[in-house]
Amino acid sequence: MATDEHGLDVVRTWLSDRCGMSFPDHKRDLLRQRLARVLRSFALRDMNSLAQQLKSGNNQDVQLAIMSAASINHTFFFRETEVMEKFIAQAEGALATRNEIRIWSAACSSGDEAYTLAIMLAERFGPSILKRLNILGTDISGPVVERAELGVFHSRQLSSLPPALRTKYFTPTGISQFRISQQIRSCCTFRRMNLTATPYPFNNEFFGVMCRNILYYFDHKDQVQTVNAIYQKVERGGYLMTSVTESVRNLGTKFTPIDASLYQKVVT
Ligand SMILES: C[S@@+](CC[C@H](N)C(=O)[O-])C[C@H]1O[C@@H](n2cnc3c(N)ncnc32)[C@H](O)[C@@H]1O
Secondary structure: OHHHHHHHHHHHHHHHHHHOOOOOHHHHHHHHHHHHHHHHHOOOOOHHHHHHHHHHOOOHHHHHHHHHHHOOOOOOOOOOHHHHHHHHHHOHHHHHHOOOEEEEEEOOOOOHHHHHHHHHHHHHHOHHHHHOEEEEEEEOOHHHHHHHHHOEEEHHHHOOOOHHHHHHHEEEOOOOEEEEOHHHHOOEEEEEOOOOOOOOOOOOOEEEEEEOOOHHHOOHHHHHHHHHHHHHOEEEEEEEEEOOOOOOHHHOOOOEEEEOOEEEOOOO
């Protein structure tokens, strides 16, 4: 049994280092439950065998299954805001002056990422920017899209949000529940969509796309296909934001890297 505990710790550390997913001691049993189906699907005896697979480093199917089981819809407000800050700094002139700012949060989960960018833009440029801002969030999961549309969040999803912004942009509504303000809500729309079904059905291109904490669920072929399909829907001079842990440089993308997690569609 001790070796099984050690195996669980190896997986736990890997999830933290690779995906930024934290499973503190009081969530050990939750993680164990989620990983049980990974053990079953790969016919592995125990957590130690799973850890061995992980450490061998060449079993991408096992890695994807662990990530998927551990955190299917994991998201929260103000996650990896350094990426959005870089985008805002890089695109500042255009963001300040454009008539319409179209942003796509691909794989948006419950909408935290879309709403976070709206809040950050309102803070940087003032609330009038919200009239020019149009953020679309899409996700394959219907229930999370419904939650995004509802705009009501548990306090744990807001724990990275500075308290002053929580007061400014949220209203308490029930026990540990907070409703996002109507001015932020009104510039965001959500719909169900599978990112692996390409080409994407958008008539208009986007100035910015956030594709974060999703590509590692895909195999290499789908990653390449997804990033190429996104490229087709980004306007000339527009941007792609990725997670800090997901580089798209090895995917042969046509995007020009600006930073580790910010890319631009530069067409000469
Ligand atoms: C870990 S969450 C990331 C949420 C957000 N982008 C963030 O970084 O906080 C991954 C989301 O991807 C969605 N997803 C998984 N496969 C997908 C697919 N093929 N197409 C669209 N969304 C997908 C899941 O439903 C989940 O909500």
